[in-house]
Amino acid sequence: MRLVFKAWDMTGETTRTIGDDRLSEPVMTPAQKIALWADTLRDMSYWGLRYAKDVYEQDRWRRIQDMVLEMHALATGDSLESLEVLRDTIYTRPMPFVASEGAVIDDRQRVLLIRRADSKQWALPGGALEVGETGAQGTVREIFEETGVHSEVTRLVGVFDARRRGSPARHHFYLLIFLCKPSGDADVAPTHPHETLEQGWFARDQLPSDLMPSHRPGITHAFRVLDGDAAFFDRDPAPSLGAWPGA
DSSP states (O other): OOOOOOOOOOTTOOEEEEGGGTEEEEOOOHHHHHHHHHHHHHHHHHHHHHTOOSHHHHHHHHHHHHHHHHHHHHHHOOOHHHHGGGGGTGGGSOSOEEEEEEEEBOTTOEEEEEEETTTOSEEOOEEEOOTTOOHHHHHHHHHHHHHOOOEEEEEEEEEEEGGGGTOOOSSOEEEEEEEEEEOSSOOOOOSOGGGEEEEEEEETTOOOTTBOGGGHHHHHHHHHHHTTOOOBOOOSOOOOSSOOTTO
């Protein structure tokens, strides 16, 4: 299952380095900050409606959801009408999402990439995890659905906060990236071909020029883990809503 989100306006983007892991982190634009505030209020409204004691509380939380829709429209440039569908989908579940990606690297040290149908750019295969499966199981499933390649998870590459990875997603989510290898079973046609335009194997120093920028850090660290480095995780405290670190 593909996570498809509207891209933020990244105009004026700058980066800073995260600790010793050498991953660049974007400084948030005003549009991204508004989207993050909106997503925080959206999550609060979900729990507010979940535990509302009467219709008056429910009405207040629904009014907050109205404001959240307006904030998302302001941040993305989308119309309120086009965002209304979020009220019965995204707004009815708690956040953050959890998604996973698989860095399948073969014995020639080539990584498997897909050209996504939504962005037309190259990326690691992956998507949202489903209830009842582990992160590793969901990663293997996503790889097979999008590429037809049978794979095995070998190591954890890292746990990434999508905001700090430069993700264009509108909503906050955590990303698990696993190092994988082909299992040896014969490849078949993808079961979800509508999600990908093509696929290919790429050496670490020959990645495509139109690779999604938010996927480059994960691929880079996957090769480091292959070489023996430890898995990545965010070591510093989470940023406040008022300022992005380094802004």
